[in-house]
Amino acid sequence: MVNKVAIIGAGLGGLTVAQALRKQGINAQVYEKARFLRPVGAGLSLVPNGLNSLEAITPGITELLKAAGSQTQKLKLHKSNGELIGQKSVTLQEKYGQPMLQIRWSRLQEILAAQLPPEAIHLDHRCISFEQNEAKVQICFEGGKTVQADVLIGADGLNSVVRQTLIGDGEPDYAGRMSWRAVLKYSHPKLLPHQVMSMTASDGKIFGFFDLGGRYVFWSAASLCPDGFLSQSPADIKSRIQEKFSDWAEPVQEILAATNAEDIVERPICDRPPLENWSQGRVTLLGDAAHPMVPLLGQGANTAFEDAWELAQYLNNAPNIAAALANYENSRKPRTQIIQIRNAVGAKRAYKADSETYLSKMMQQAQVSDAEFEEWLYDYKPFVVNYS
Numbered sequence: 001m002v003n004k005v006a007i008i009g010a011g012l013g014g015l016t017v018a019q020a021l022r023k024q025g026i027n028a029q030v031y032e033k034a035r036f037l038r039p040v041g042a043g044l045s046l047v048p049n050g051l052n053s054l055e056a057i058t059p060g061i062t063e064l065l066k067a068a069g070s071q072t073q074k075l076k077l078h079k080s081n082g083e084l085i086g087q088k089s090v091t092l093q094e095k096y097g098q099p100m101l102q103i104r105w106s107r108l109q110e111i112l113a114a115q116l117p118p119e120a121i122h123l124d125h126r127c128i129s130f131e132q133n134e135a136k137v138q139i140c141f142e143g144g145k146t147v148q149a150d151v152l153i154g155a156d157g158l159n160s161v162v163r164q165t166l167i168g169d170g171e172p173d174y175a176g177r178m179s180w181r182a183v184l185k186y187s188h189p190k191l192l193p194h195q196v197m198s199m200t201a202s203d204g205k206i207f208g209f210f211d212l213g214g215r216y217v218f219w220s221a222a223s224l225c226p227d228g229f230l231s232q233s234p235a236d237i238k239s240r241i242q243e244k245f246s247d248w249a250e251p252v253q254e255i256l257a258a259t260n261a262e263d264i265v266e267r268p269i270c271d272r273p274p275l276e277n278w279s280q281g282r283v284t285l286l287g288d289a290a291h292p293m294v295p296l297l298g299q300g301a302n303t304a305f306e307d308a309w310e311l312a313q314y315l316n317n318a319p320n321i322a323a324a325l326a327n328y329e330n331s332r333k334p335r336t337q338i339i340q341i342r343n344a345v346g347a348k349r350a351y352k353a354d355s356e357t358y359l360s361k362m363m364q365q366a367q368v369s370d371a372e373f374e375e376w377l378y379d380y381k382p383f384v385v386n387y388s
Contacts, residue, residue: 002026002315002324006139006149008127008162010037012105013287013304014155015112018120020057020312029149030116031141033126033156037113039106042181042265043210043218045072046108048098049380050302053309056382058115062098068111069103070213073195080202082249090197096378102197102210102218104183108301127161130283137282151321152283153311155304158270160289166280172270175294175344178225180241182264184255186217191251200248207245207252219255221245222295228268234261269294271344274337279325286311291336293343299377303336306380313385327385339377 005021007014010032021028046054046065055062071093077085093099113121126142130152137152154162158172192198198209204224212218223244231237238261245252272292278285287304311328318324 002150002321004029004149005151005153005315006031006137006147007153007155008139008160009154009156009289010034010109010113010121010123011155011157011287012108012112012301013289013308014153015109015116015121016054016057016305017153017155017286017308017311019112019115020308021315022116022120023057024312024316026312026316029120029122029147031122031125031127031139031147033124033142035124037106037109037123039104040109040265042105043102043183043212043216043220044105044108044301045210045298046101046103047298047302048092048096048378050299050305051098051101052380053302053305053382056309057305057312061111061115064111065101065103065108066099068107068213069101070195070211071099071101072197072211074197076196076198078198078200078249080200080205080248092378095375100197102212104212104216104218127156129165130162132281132283150282151315151325153286154283154289155286157288158272158292160285162283163285163289166283166285167275167277169272169275172272172292174228175269175271176224176226176228177222177269178228178266179220179222179269179295180237180264180266181218181220182259183212183216183218184259184263185215186255186258187215188251188254192217192255200252202248205244207248209251209255217255219259220295222269225268230268231266234264237261237264237266240266274333274340278329278333282321282325284311284325284328290332291340293340295343299339299343303339306335306382307332309382310385313383317385317387319387335380342373 004027007018007030010030014030018028018030051062072090074089076087090100128140128142130139136148138146138148140146154160192209194211200207207221210218231240242256271294278290286307293300310331314324314328
């Protein structure tokens with residue numbers, strides 16, 4: 001019998017699995033190292049497999065999300081000089097019953113957190129270690145705080161403390177690329193029309209624009225950077241990215257100029273190989289802590305929502321904790337490994353010098369070569385576990 005679950009990390013996966021568990025009558029408590037849930041300068045894509053999982057956990061939530069974001073209707077690909085490579089309609093709604101939805105990360109976090117009682121989210125709790133035995137797992141936090149639970153879920157991201165205590169596989173691998181991103185209120189109806197996602201790739205660099213609704217725009221850029229050094233200040237970050245994309249067609253420079261330097265997030269793009277095991281005893285991993293993915297298919301959050309649904313199902317219905325975590329792993333690993341590998345290979349290819357030609361070919365072939373994978377990816381349906 002599972003009475004209490006401790007979840008490390010109040011990111012998207014942690015908040016969602018807490019909801020899923022509490023819907024099953026399990027006391028799920030979330031512990032987050034940050035003192036406040038502050039806005040993060042990022043947007044993300046929610047797609048049918050993730051939205052279906054969220055809807056199964058909290059019926060009606062997808063309507064809230066649609067009102068808070070923008071449903072992408074068209075994808076455009078350009079050369080760095082502004083020339084259009086190709087465009088295609090996004091037809092996920094027609095095919096799978098859910099759209100491709102662009103939303104601010106922080107707004108999504110707010111919506112997910114609002115589904116939980118305030119007393120279930122514990123801020124200023126930095127996990128430093130845990131110990132477990134046959135009866136309980138004890139989690140230790142900075143400052144000497146401890147809590148006990150029946151199960152511990154590490155939903156604490158790429159640099160997961162739970163993962164390191166559990167598995168100890170060290171730092172993530174630097175993928176040789178740096179990323180920059182920000183969200184701002186910005187309007188340019190001609191170059192950045194509503195409900196359109198625009199991507200440009202050239203000579204080892206990528207720049208994308210995403211309409212988030214409510215006049216918010218999310219831009220995301222990345223570039224090959226073998227040394228991986230981080231800028232020393234917000235002003236240096238902004239100057240660095242403006243220089244890297246100085247000869248790219250508008251609205252790149254215009255939108256960079258309009259972005260406050262303090263709002264630009266600079267991060268190295270890192271990866272980890274697929275894990276052989278996610279769980280030991282009463283402890284398991286979820287989302288980026290289990291299967292981090294480089295940005296390409298927009299599946300990091302969406303697969304975390306799938307994890308959340310399935311893990312809650314197994315913990316509520318399996319005969320014991322060992323069986324629940326084993327079944328969760330066995331179900332989730334094959335699917336997430338395929339997505340991880342496809343992300344890694346595709347992202348590496350997109351940064352080659354001939355990436356404009358590559359993207360053009362992908363636009364032409366997408367309807368055929370990726371149709372089977374797309375259906376497998378987006379047509380995921382949350383299932384109910386029944387051991388009777």
